[in-house]
Amino acid sequence: MSKNIKIRLFSATPLSADIEWLPNDAQSHYLLNVLRLKIGDEIKVFDGQNGEYVGKIVSLSKKNCTVKILQKVRDMKYCPDLWLLFAPVKKDKTDFIIAGATELGVSKIIPTLTKRTITERIKTERYEAQVIEACEQCRRLDVPQISDPQSLEKILETWSQDRILYFMDETGNGGDIQTVFKNASTAKAAILVGPEGGFSDEELQLLRQKNFAKAVSLGERILRAETAVHAALSCWQAICGDWK
Numbered sequence: 001m002s003k004n005i006k007i008r009l010f011s012a013t014p015l016s017a018d019i020e021w022l023p024n025d026a027q028s029h030y031l032l033n034v035l036r037l038k039i040g041d042e043i044k045v046f047d048g049q050n051g052e053y054v055g056k057i058v059s060l061s062k063k064n065c066t067v068k069i070l071q072k073v074r075d076m077k078y079c080p081d082l083w084l085l086f087a088p089v090k091k092d093k094t095d096f097i098i099a100g101a102t103e104l105g106v107s108k109i110i111p112t113l114t115k116r117t118i119t120e121r122i123k124t125e126r127y128e129a130q131v132i133e134a135c136e137q138c139r140r141l142d143v144p145q146i147s148d149p150q151s152l153e154k155i156l157e158t159w160s161q162d163r164i165l166y167f168m169d170e171t172g173n174g175g176d177i178q179t180v181f182k183n184a185s186t187a188k189a190a191i192l193v194g195p196e197g198g199f200s201d202e203e204l205q206l207l208r209q210k211n212f213a214k215a216v217s218l219g220e221r222i223l224r225a226e227t228a229v230h231a232a233l234s235c236w237q238a239i240c241g242d243w244k
């Protein structure tokens, strides 16, 4: 029965059977005014830490409703330990990057400030909303973490040696993606994609000096940043991740 329930919402508070859960204002509006659900209708709810539950609307007013959490229908499961570092681009394209990366199963997203990143477009709360919406839609149980924007230099200074950083290098000097990923030596990985204007020469030089960083080529065509993000993440999931 629970398989047929398509509506799936995120709870910011921990869930367990038999508690009453209060959707936030936007979620209540969606349930009551957009979907026009009534008392007795069932939805799915997940909290990013305890799995997924079925709940039933047990009371409602004009603006809010209460959902009684019935039983757990899926145990908690986490995506592989894959981070995305991307240089924010225009608003819609960044939304597309974040939603796609969430669907493609990253565990953490780090907006990365490079020399050519346009910084006034960065809105972390907007990114968080995109992540939640994508999790609700793609049936993911865990929610990727979004960190505050950080400069590439700072990130490289404090990088932990046990995580390999694959940087997408459009200059043609990187290894081919299939060979590089097939030879991956650690389960902890991160993918870095540059801004619309590409990495500066100094940034490429700095990256090449780091023993935890590996240059990767996505072929001879130059891809838009958002295409490069989704292509690189897809390749990693297929070769090293949970698409196997």
Ligand code: SAM
Pocket (backbone or CB within 6 Å): 167, 168, 169, 170, 171, 192, 193, 194, 195, 196, 197, 198, 199, 216, 217, 218, 219, 220, 221, 222, 223, 224, 225, 228
């Ligand atoms: N302005 C740059 C140019 O014309 O050479 C292109 C930058 S590209 C739009 C944005 C980012 O996508 C690059 O910094 C790189 O990380 C990634 N990218 C795009 N095409 C790539 C390729 N063929 N191989 C590796 N990375 C690529």
